Structure formats: structure tokens, C-alpha cells
Amino acid sequence: MTDAPALCVTKLSHAYGARKALDDVSFSLERGSFAVLLGLNGAGKSTLFSLVTGLYSAGGGRVRIFGFDIAKQPGEALRRLGVVFQARTLDLELSVTQNLAYHAALHGIGPSEGKRLAREALERAGLNERAGDKARDLSGGQMRRVEIARALLHKPSLLLLDEPTVGLDIKARADILAHVRSLVAQENLAVLWTTHLIDEVEPGDKVVVLHLGKMLANGTAAEIVSAQGVETIGAAFEKLTAEAKP
Amino acid sequence: MTPFTPAQYATCLGGIVWREALRFLHQRERFVSALVRPLVWLFIFAAGFRSVLGVSIIPPYDTYVLYEVYITPGLMAMIQLFNGMQSSLSMVYDREMGNMRTLLVSPFPRWFLLGSKLFAGVAVSVLQVYAYLIVAYFWEIEPPTKWGYLTVLPALALSGLMLGALGMLLSSLIKQLENFAGVMNFVIFPMFFASSALYPLWRVKESGPWLYYFCALNPFTHAVELIRFAFYQQVSWESLGAVALYTSLFLFAALRAYDPAKGLLTRKGG
Numbered sequence: 001m002t003d004a005p006a007l008c009v010t011k012l013s014h015a016y017g018a019r020k021a022l023d024d025v026s027f028s029l030e031r032g033s034f035a036v037l038l039g040l041n042g043a044g045k046s047t048l049f050s051l052v053t054g055l056y057s058a059g060g061g062r063v064r065i066f067g068f069d070i071a072k073q074p075g076e077a078l079r080r081l082g083v084v085f086q087a088r089t090l091d092l093e094l095s096v097t098q099n100l101a102y103h104a105a106l107h108g109i110g111p112s113e114g115k116r117l118a119r120e121a122l123e124r125a126g127l128n129e130r131a132g133d134k135a136r137d138l139s140g141g142q143m144r145r146v147e148i149a150r151a152l153l154h155k156p157s158l159l160l161l162d163e164p165t166v167g168l169d170i171k172a173r174a175d176i177l178a179h180v181r182s183l184v185a186q187e188n189l190a191v192l193w194t195t196h197l198i199d200e201v202e203p204g205d206k207v208v209v210l211h212l213g214k215m216l217a218n219g220t221a222a223e224i225v226s227a228q229g230v231e232t233i234g235a236a237f238e239k240l241t242a243e244a245k246p
Numbered sequence: 247m248t249p250f251t252p253a254q255y256a257t258c259l260g261g262i263v264w265r266e267a268l269r270f271l272h273q274r275e276r277f278v279s280a281l282v283r284p285l286v287w288l289f290i291f292a293a294g295f296r297s298v299l300g301v302s303i304i305p306p307y308d309t310y311v312l313y314e315v316y317i318t319p320g321l322m323a324m325i326q327l328f329n330g331m332q333s334s335l336s337m338v339y340d341r342e343m344g345n346m347r348t349l350l351v352s353p354f355p356r357w358f359l360l361g362s363k364l365f366a367g368v369a370v371s372v373l374q375v376y377a378y379l380i381v382a383y384f385w386e387i388e389p390p391t392k393w394g395y396l397t398v399l400p401a402l403a404l405s406g407l408m409l410g411a412l413g414m415l416l417s418s419l420i421k422q423l424e425n426f427a428g429v430m431n432f433v434i435f436p437m438f439f440a441s442s443a444l445y446p447l448w449r450v451k452e453s454g455p456w457l458y459y460f461c462a463l464n465p466f467t468h469a470v471e472l473i474r475f476a477f478y479q480q481v482s483w484e485s486l487g488a489v490a491l492y493t494s495l496f497l498f499a500a501l502r503a504y505d506p507a508k509g510l511l512t513r514k515g516g
Contacts, residue, residue, distance in 0.1 A: 053347070054350075054351070055347060055351075074353070074356075075249075075250075075353040076353070077353075078353035083347075085347055085348070089345050089347065091269070093268075094265070094268060098265075101261070105258055105260060105262070106261060106348070106349065106352035107258075107352065108250050108251075108257050110253075
């Protein structure tokens with residue numbers, strides 16, 4: 001398990017009734033690396049997310065987090081995993097600290113240790129002056145930062161973010177992205193960043209392109225661009241998705 | 247990594263109960279309406295019907311009782327019924343808003359997480375019932391001895407668990423928040439009215455045997471009777487058995503519905 005990748009998805013398939021949402025998807029994410037899961041709405045990103053977090057079981061294939069199978073050892077896998085969901089999941093009536101303390105309890109961390117970790121996490125996110133405020137009073141960008149701080153509270157080694165910048169203004173988007181990239185660089189965190197916004201991809205990032213449930217490409221952005229014989233990742237994405245049959 | 251210790255399990259349970267309590271305190275309208283609803287029934291409905299509906303001597307009563315006294319256990323169970331459905335509503339809301347996911351990505355076993363959530367809901371419902379009983383006391387509705395307040399507690403815990411588990415099961419079956427109005431019409435009202443909450447079942451029997459059988463099978467009837475007897479420091483073994491059976495049935499189905507491998511969530515794509 002010591003050398004196992006942060007995330008390993010093998011031949012993952014899933015269907016809702018007759019509709020195939022994911023079809024034979026395989027990729028892995030190394031420890032301490034940043035990867036982008038790129039796809040349009042309906043590509044199967046959220047389904048993949050639900051399967052990786054164990055919300056429900058895959059129709060076929062396996063998901064392993066640091067070598068632990070999410071279906072067989074969900075506790076061990078989830079302990080190493082931090083998640084930021086696409087929908088806002090803060091309790092709006094509770095204060096920022098109360099939200100974090102609740103999360104700490106869900107990981108078996110007691111109140112005093114939970115408060116200490118919450119203070120630390122908020123400091124890192126630059127939000128300690130908002131600790132006592134109700135979540136309702138935060139801006140969209142601040143809520144996202146709190147959600148990221150919360151997801152990292154129990155010190156996971158893999159962070160999943162499902163379209164974390166949707167609905168944010170340009171500055172907040174850039175801030176969040178820079179914040180997460182700095183976490184990867186400084187704390188050896190592995191990050192799977194789900195998005196449909198191509199401008200969030202950098203040439204050195206690992207990119208997994210998902211379209212209509214199928215994986216169309218898997219490699220660094222630069223590799224995908226050169227394989228498609230185009231100039232930009234945007235053009236490569238357009239070419240890949242245009243060629244793919246529904 | 248070592249498995250979680252019992253102290254960590256307790257921390258997790260404590261956190262879930264604490265959050266539920268905070269949410270309840272923050273939603274003052276919810277607390278007020280939970281208290282006002284049974285009081286409206288007590289002060290208006292029961293006062294109006296006391297002369298129309300006579301109640302003969304039936305166990306656990308050993309004398310004629312006022313109609314207000316008769317319907318009090320039914321109103322206690324009604325508080326729990328609404329609370330169970332309210333929790334179910336909040337679970338559907340949580341699922342739509344994503345809070346349910348925050349709970350379910352905790353590394354503790356899923357049965358434990360859902361059980362803790364259920365426990366938290368039961369604790370809140372029991373507190374609501376006692377708040378109602380304090381008001382009822384000043385209306386001269388009280389158990390024969392003060393011990394009744396204590397002996398009713400296990401009955402309330404069990405009936406709260408049964409109604410909470412039913413709510414949890416319903417929350418897994420309901421796709422969207424808008425469908426919840428159906429629960430009111432098809433679950434809460436039939437369960438409440440086709441039970442022994444407002445009238446003894448022998449009266450229903452006089453109206454028709456089929457309705458009587460329906461009432462006799464209704465889990466809510468047994469919750470009401472369990473509470474009624476416990477309030478009078480007695481045990482209705484039949485109702486205890488029925489409530490225990492229904493509780494295990496609803497719990498089993500609810501846990502299965504939230505099981506990632508077999509769950510109904512899988513088919514919804516949500």
C-alpha cells in the first residue's frame with residue numbers, strides 16, 4: 001500500500017437503468033500531483049465523483065484510494081480523502097467554526113482538538129476573522145474556501161473537488177485555483193479537480209477528458225495537445241469531443 | 247491505520263446530535279409549531295368534542311376519563327410523527343443541498359452514521375413531547391403518579407425510533423422536495439386518523455370491520471397505545487411487540503435503501 005497511487009480507477013462503468021453514465025473508465029493519480037477531470041455537463045463527472053466517494057457502488061470496475069478499495073474498505077479509503085462537492089454543503093445557520101467542528105466530529109476528532117484544527121485551517125485559508133460568523137454571511141468565494149478548509153481538516157492526502165469554481169466571479173475563481181495549487185506544491189497533496197472550464201488547465205497538469213461517459217484522453221495537457229496536432233488544450237478538447245460518437 | 251475507538255464513535259454521535267440540536271434551536275418556528283400543533287388539538291378540538299365523544303372505561307384507564315386525557319397519548323405520538331417526517335424532509339433537503347453527502351463521506355460505517363442521525367432526531371422529538379407535557383400539566387392532564395413521566399420515556403424512545411426510521415425510509419424513496427406534499431396526504435393524515443389517537447378502536451369497529459383491521463395494523467396505533475399504557479405505568483405487550491417489529495422492519499429497509507451497493511439512490515443518478 002505504501003507505493004499505491006493516491007487514486008486508481010480501473011475499468012469503471014455505471015448505468016442508471018438503461019442509460020450508461022460511465023463506460024470503462026481507467027486512470028490513476030500520483031501522490032502529490034494535480035489532475036484535471038475535464039468534461040462538459042453530462043459527461044459523467046458527477047457520477048464518477050459519487051462512485052469515488054462511495055456514495056453508491058459502481059456497476060463494474062474498481063476504485064482504490066491509496067490502495068484501499070472503496071467498496072471493500074470504505075472507512076480506510078474515506079479517512080484519506082477530502083471532498084468538496086459541487087453544491088454548497090455548509091450549514092448556513094451554523095457559524096464557520098461550528099461547521100468545521102461538525103466535520104471534525106464526523107472524523108472522530110474531539111471538540112477541543114477539532115477547534116484547534118479549525119483555527120489552523122481557517123488561518124491557512126486566510127479566514128480566521130470570519131470564524132464566528134454564520135456561514136450565510138460569507139460570500140460565494142469565502143464559502144468555497146471554508147469548504148476546502150473543512151475538507152482538509154482531518155489532513156487527508158487526496159482532495160477531490162467537483163466543479164469548485166462554478167458560480168464564482170473571475171477573481172474568486174483565480175484565488176481558489178491558486179490556493180489549491182499551492183496546497184499541492186507545499187503539502188504534497190494529490191488533487192483531482194473536476195471542471196468544464198478549459199482555462200483552468202495548465203500545460204503541465206495531468207488531464208483526463210471525459211465525454212458522454214467515455215474517457216477520450218488521459219495524459220498531460222501538453223501531451224494531449226501535441227497528440228491532437230493543435231495549439232491549445234481548448235482546441236484539443238473540441239477536436240476530441242467532435243470526433244466522439246454519442 | 248487503527249480502527250476507530252469507542253471514544254471516537256461517541257465523538258461522532260455527539261457531533262451529529264449537537265448539530266441536530268443546534269439546527270432545531272435555530273429554527274424557532276419549527277419548535278413553536280411543534281408545540282402549538284398538539285396544543286391546538288388539545289385546547290380546541292378536544293374541548294369541542296369532549297361532550298360529543300364519550301369514552302368508556304378501557305384499559306389502561308380504570309375510570310371514565312376526559313376526552314383531553316384520552317387524546318393526550320395520541321398527541322404525544324403526533325409530535326413524534328411530525329418530527330419523524332420533518333427529519334425525513336430535512337434529509338431530502340440535505341440530499342438535494344448536498345449535506346447528506348457530507349455525512350456519508352465520513353469514514354465511520356454508514357449504519358452508524360444513519361443510526362446516529364436517527365438517534366439525534368429521536369432525542370429532539372422526546373424533548374418536544376416533554377415540553378408539551380409541561381403545558382398539559384397546567385391543563386390538569388397528568389399521569390396517575392409522577393412516575394408516569396419516567397415510564398413513558400422508553401415508550402417515547404421506541405416510538406420515536408419507529409417513526410424516525412419510517413421517515414428515513416421515505417426520504418430515500420422521495421426523489422425531490424416537491425414530492426413531499428404527497429407524504430402529508432398519503433402518510434401523515436391516514437396514519438393519524440386511522441389510529442386510536444382520537445377515538446378508541448371499538449368505535450371504529452362499529453363503523454366497519456375493514457377500517458378496523460386497517461387501524462389495528464397501523465403502526466401509529468401501536469405507538470399511541472404503547473405510550474398510553476406507559477404513561478399509566480403499564481406495558482401493552484401487543485403494542486410493544488408490534489412497535490418493535492415495525493421498527494426493525496423500517497430500519498432494515500432504510501439502511502438497505504441507503505446502502506451504496508443495493509441502495510435506491512443508485513437508480514436515481516442523484
